[in-house]
Amino acid sequence: MRISVQREDFDLGAEVKAISGNPRIGAIASFVGLVRDVPMTLEHYPGMTERAIGKIVEEAKTRWQVMDCTVIHRYGTLKPNDQIVLVAVASGHRGDAFAACEFIMDYLKTRAPFWKKEQTPEGARWVEAKDVDDEAAERWRGFTQSRRIS
Amino acid sequence: MKIRVLYFASVREKLGKDAEEMDLPAGIATIAGLRSHLQARGGAWAEALADGRLLRTAVNQDMAQPAAAIKPGDEVAFFPPVTGG
Numbered sequence: 001m002r003i004s005v006q007r008e009d010f011d012l013g014a015e016v017k018a019i020s021g022n023p024r025i026g027a028i029a030s031f032v033g034l035v036r037d038v039p040m041t042l043e044h045y046p047g048m049t050e051r052a053i054g055k056i057v058e059e060a061k062t063r064w065q066v067m068d069c070t071v072i073h074r075y076g077t078l079k080p081n082d083q084i085v086l087v088a089v090a091s092g093h094r095g096d097a098f099a100a101c102e103f104i105m106d107y108l109k110t111r112a113p114f115w116k117k118e119q120t121p122e123g124a125r126w127v128e129a130k131d132v133d134d135e136a137a138e139r140w141r142g143f144t145q146s147r148r149i150s
Numbered sequence: 151m152k153i154r155v156l157y158f159a160s161v162r163e164k165l166g167k168d169a170e171e172m173d174l175p176a177g178i179a180t181i182a183g184l185r186s187h188l189q190a191r192g193g194a195w196a197e198a199l200a201d202g203r204l205l206r207t208a209v210n211q212d213m214a215q216p217a218a219a220i221k222p223g224d225e226v227a228f229f230p231p232v233t234g235g
Contacts, residue, residue, distance in 0.1 A: 033235055042234070043159055045227060048211035073234060085235055105235060111213065113206075113227075114234025115159035126160045129231030 001069050003053045005044060007076040010086055019068035019090045029097035030088040031105050035078045038118045040127075042075040042084070045113035049073070056107040060089075063103065063143070064096040071104065073114065103140050110137040151176075151222045155184070158229035161205065164198035174220070181207045182216035184226060199228065206231055 002018075004010075016028050053071050060066055068090040078084060087104045091097040116127040151174045162168045178187050185207075189199050199205065207214050208227040220226060 044234070045156070045158055045208070045211070045229070048208055048227070051211050052213075109235035110232065112234050113158065113208070113229060113232050115230065116233045117159070126230065127233040129233050133235075 001054075001057060002071070003050055003057065004070075004072045005046070005049050005053075006072065006074060009074070009083060010072045012083075012086060012088075015070050015072065015086060015088055019070055019088060022067055022090070024092060025067050025090045026092050027094040027097040028088060028090045029094065029101040030086065031101055032083055033085040033105075035080050035082045035084055037080060038120055039077065039079045040119060041077050041117045041124075043115045043117070044073075044075045048113050052112045053108060056104055056111060059107070060100040060103050064100040065091045065093075066096070066100050067091055069100070069104070071108070073108070073112065075114065103143075106133075106136040106140060109133045151178075151220070153184075153220060153223065154225045155188075156225065156227040158227065160230050161198050161228050164194050166194070179219055180216065181209065181214055181218050181220065181226065184220060185216070185228070188228075204231060205229065 012030060012032055016030055020028055057069055057071065066089055070088045072086040074084050087101050089097045089101040110133050117124055118127055153172055153174060154169065155172055156169045157165050157167055178184055185199050189196050206229055209218050209220065210225050
């Protein structure tokens with residue numbers, strides 16, 4: 001498991017390769033989030049951020065087979081098309097890898113202490129939290145059945 | 151009771167402060183109590199921490215509800231709903 005909150009960019013290929021060594025791994029699902037439309041600055045709560053992501057990953061491990069996992073989230077100043085976040089999950093089969101990856105991403109959006117401030121043509125503004133993100137996290141409540149699709 | 155209080159994002163900007171050490175008067179033992187105590191400073195404090203404003207709080211780097219207890223030495227944080235990812 002690797003959790004990193006960093007200013008620097010990351011390399012998806014290298015990160016996937018880094019968690020693919022175990023011969024029992026049959027699937028790696030990954031998600032990369034990009035900056036859309038306008039430049040932004042990401043602020044976070046050092047210490048709590050890593051802790052919150054760690055708890056989300058632990059929660060995913062109780063629900064699905066997670067053989068390895070990497071979560072990277074950037075902070076600082078980012079421009080359109082820059083990579084912001086990476087979640088990569090290694091599992092025996094794709095069902096668990098897909099589900100755990102999406103779960104981690106949905107929970108991260110509502111529980112990890114990051115805040116985006118967009119630099120719009122009209123000036124800087126803090127991004128408002130979206131109900132749709134809460135709903136995306138909420139739909140996992142009680143979802144514990146492991147999907148084994150080979 | 152001595153605690154450390156942190157402010158993030160729009161809350162930090164409105165208050166013009168990111169952290170402070172506080173010695174809480176006796177009788178303030180929850181996050182809700184601390185929030186009221188800070189509101190009573192008036193001005194930006196009353197506005198940024200107003201009851202109607204949707205805020206999240208954490209105690210010792212775990213999300214916490216308004217009724218959560220505060221102990222000496224705790225780190226308490228106030229911030230808006232998160233927008234990462």
